[in-house]
Amino acid sequence: MRADRLLSLLLLLQNRGRMTAPELAAELEVSVRTVYRDVEALITSGVPVCVDRGPAGGYRLMDGYRTRLTGLTDAEAGALFLAGMPGPARDLGLGAVLATAQLKLQAALPADAADSTRRIQDRFHLDAPAWFRDADPVPHLAPVAQAVWEQRILRAHYRRWGGEVHRELHPLGIVLKAGLWYLVARADGTVRTYRVSRLLAVDLTDEVFERPAGFDLAAYWEESSRRLEAALHQGTARLRISPRAQRLLPMQFGALGTRALESAGPPDGDGWVEVEMAVEGEAVAVSDLLRLGTEAEVLGPAGLRQAMARAVAVLAERYATAS
Numbered sequence: 001m002r003a004d005r006l007l008s009l010l011l012l013l014q015n016r017g018r019m020t021a022p023e024l025a026a027e028l029e030v031s032v033r034t035v036y037r038d039v040e041a042l043i044t045s046g047v048p049v050c051v052d053r054g055p056a057g058g059y060r061l062m063d064g065y066r067t068r069l070t071g072l073t074d075a076e077a078g079a080l081f082l083a084g085m086p087g088p089a090r091d092l093g094l095g096a097v098l099a100t101a102q103l104k105l106q107a108a109l110p111a112d113a114a115d116s117t118r119r120i121q122d123r124f125h126l127d128a129p130a131w132f133r134d135a136d137p138v139p140h141l142a143p144v145a146q147a148v149w150e151q152r153i154l155r156a157h158y159r160r161w162g163g164e165v166h167r168e169l170h171p172l173g174i175v176l177k178a179g180l181w182y183l184v185a186r187a188d189g190t191v192r193t194y195r196v197s198r199l200l201a202v203d204l205t206d207e208v209f210e211r212p213a214g215f216d217l218a219a220y221w222e223e224s225s226r227r228l229e230a231a232l233h234q235g236t237a238r239l240r241i242s243p244r245a246q247r248l249l250p251m252q253f254g255a256l257g258t259r260a261l262e263s264a265g266p267p268d269g270d271g272w273v274e275v276e277m278a279v280e281g282e283a284v285a286v287s288d289l290l291r292l293g294t295e296a297e298v299l300g301p302a303g304l305r306q307a308m309a310r311a312v313a314v315l316a317e318r319y320a321t322a323s
Contacts, residue, residue: 006041047061159198169186186212235285
């Protein structure tokens, strides 16, 4: 670990120029005292680190010095694919590996290209989790990730809707969707999806498995998502919505709301339009559509309209009673 840290310190000085001990400590996630010791170790090993004293001082490499120790390990090369997602990289236990890989890559680039990559990092940031929702606790994500990397069989205790089950899993991949982690794994000859936060316990075995030939994680996820959406949204609601609801629909219902607006008829004199939107079962649809409040009216089907009327009547009676 210390050898990796010394290399990271050296690459930081090479890529960024003069840095203070507190700045290096923050980047390396160590104490300032550790930075002092590491700098001394670099100097002792022959690296020309210059120490500038005073308030504007810090550490820098002698002018013209560049290290050639920039080869990427397998783990570092793989971690570069998470370069835009430092949070998920940390969740997977790859935060330090990713940082070292990025430093090595910058050190190997020509000066102009390295400056360009730093400008991109300064100006663009990808935030994967969804708004207004805490991330799932995923205490077992690290061993799950290790099982995926190393093709090792995972024995899992899993909580699903119908109760708890024990499964022997062949982990094939990990997906981060709107801030939620999912494990794609083969169990009993079938590829299935498991929400990582619902893993109650995992046992990472020493047994390895053969990955199915030609398995494409992205293609599986896309098809699985389509099947799930089709299974969930089997009904269609006909709505009359206000101009305000027309703005709210994509925000509250995502792609479903956007597609519903594409079906909109001509506006009436008040700007209200009729749309058709895919919905889940009646109980879920009522709960979802109540979010639009007085900005929407359910026109059909009749059963859903009646269910909305019952729900609104209950609410009216509840709020009619003075507290």
